[in-house]
Amino acid sequence: MTTLIYGLVTGILFGFLLQKGRVLRYDKQLGALRLMDMTIVKFMLSAVLVGMVGIYLLNDLGLAKLSIKPMIFGGVVVGGLIFGIGWGLLGYCPGTSLGALGEGRWDSVWGIVGMLCGAALYAEAFPTMKATVLTWGDFGKITLPRILGVSHWFIIPLFIIGGLLLFRWFEKKGL
Amino acid sequence: MKERNEGGWSPYLAGALSGLVSIGSVWIAGKYFGASTTFVRSAGMVEKAVDPERVAQMPYFLKELPIIDWQWMFVVGIFIGALIASTTSGSFRWQAVPDMWEERFGPVRWKRWLTAFVGGTIGMFGARLADGCPSGHGLSGSMQLAASGFVALVCFFVGGMIVARLLYGGGERP
Numbered sequence: 001m002t003t004l005i006y007g008l009v010t011g012i013l014f015g016f017l018l019q020k021g022r023v024l025r026y027d028k029q030l031g032a033l034r035l036m037d038m039t040i041v042k043f044m045l046s047a048v049l050v051g052m053v054g055i056y057l058l059n060d061l062g063l064a065k066l067s068i069k070p071m072i073f074g075g076v077v078v079g080g081l082i083f084g085i086g087w088g089l090l091g092y093c094p095g096t097s098l099g100a101l102g103e104g105r106w107d108s109v110w111g112i113v114g115m116l117c118g119a120a121l122y123a124e125a126f127p128t129m130k131a132t133v134l135t136w137g138d139f140g141k142i143t144l145p146r147i148l149g150v151s152h153w154f155i156i157p158l159f160i161i162g163g164l165l166l167f168r169w170f171e172k173k174g175l
Numbered sequence: 176m177k178e179r180n181e182g183g184w185s186p187y188l189a190g191a192l193s194g195l196v197s198i199g200s201v202w203i204a205g206k207y208f209g210a211s212t213t214f215v216r217s218a219g220m221v222e223k224a225v226d227p228e229r230v231a232q233m234p235y236f237l238k239e240l241p242i243i244d245w246q247w248m249f250v251v252g253i254f255i256g257a258l259i260a261s262t263t264s265g266s267f268r269w270q271a272v273p274d275m276w277e278e279r280f281g282p283v284r285w286k287r288w289l290t291a292f293v294g295g296t297i298g299m300f301g302a303r304l305a306d307g308c309p310s311g312h313g314l315s316g317s318m319q320l321a322a323s324g325f326v327a328l329v330c331f332f333v334g335g336m337i338v339a340r341l342l343y344g345g346g347e348r349p
């Protein structure tokens with residue numbers, strides 16, 4: 001029960017921030033995909049840069065565990081591209097569709113219904129996928145520091161510097 | 176249409192605060208952000224109401240049980256949080272067709288709705304095959320420097336940019 005309440009409270013905070021950052025809107029999501037408006041990239045990358053410091057700190061202090069999704073090339077690349085196609089059509093992602101509805105953009109309802117159908121379809125296809133696509137190039141739960149054989153505290157500052165340079169470039173270009 | 180501020184925050188600030196929220200969530204509840212599994216569980220709940228025996232022996236619903244869990248409540252919370260933020264700042268707008276879509280394809284509702292439905296179906300199929308969406312892979316995966324997170328994120332954008340170009344054409348920049 002406590003876990004469910006944590007989920008709800010965390011979701012409310014995140015939904016509040018998504019709305020404040022203006023990233024829930026179709027115009028912003030398509031704006032990024034059309035390379036005209038980088039609002040969602042700014043939001044995501046800011047969250048990732050802050051998050052990576054905190055999460056690796058917690059991990060190193062033994063206060064939290066990582067939860068890495070396996071790098072299965074077939075699933076991640078094919079699935080990722082298919083997701084991208086659907087995302088370009090819908091203009092909301094699974095999390096933001098609910099948020100978009102929360103700020104009154106109710107075309108998202110059709111996207112939500114579609115996503116439920118997509119999930120049901122995938123449940124039908126899962127045994128086939130498991131025997132095919134999900135066996136292509138399985139590298140397990142690997143991370144960038146593991147691949148490069150360096151400490152994460154070497155990679156994280158590089159990401160932060162790269163991110164800040166990218167932000168500066170966005171602002172210069174007015175994206 | 177003029178851009179109104181309506182209490183919006185800088186995306187850098189809102190994003191950085193979201194990063195803090197996600198750190199807090201991992202610390203306190205041990206949970207990473209994600210959203211797409213919730214759609215599997217919900218679809219399973221609907222199907223269970225129709226044919227419980229079939230759902231009980233489907234491998235994917237055994238893997239992702241049709242129950243309400245942390246992430247399910249998290250997704251509901253996103254709706255509530257966005258509702259609170261938009262209604263308290265006057266940016267809530269009951270809108271059936273997004274501005275950008277209307278400018279390009281006109282105000283006909285069914286075209287937008289059909290596209291949203293088809294896009295949702297395709298998108299969720301892909302997200303489940305990839306084992307995550309922009310929350311699970313894009314945010315939580317990249318934060319942990321997971322290879323799968325970065326590769327997925329690139330593929331999400333490549334697929335999306337191709338479709339956006341097909342729908343809206345390329346070239347014109349503001």
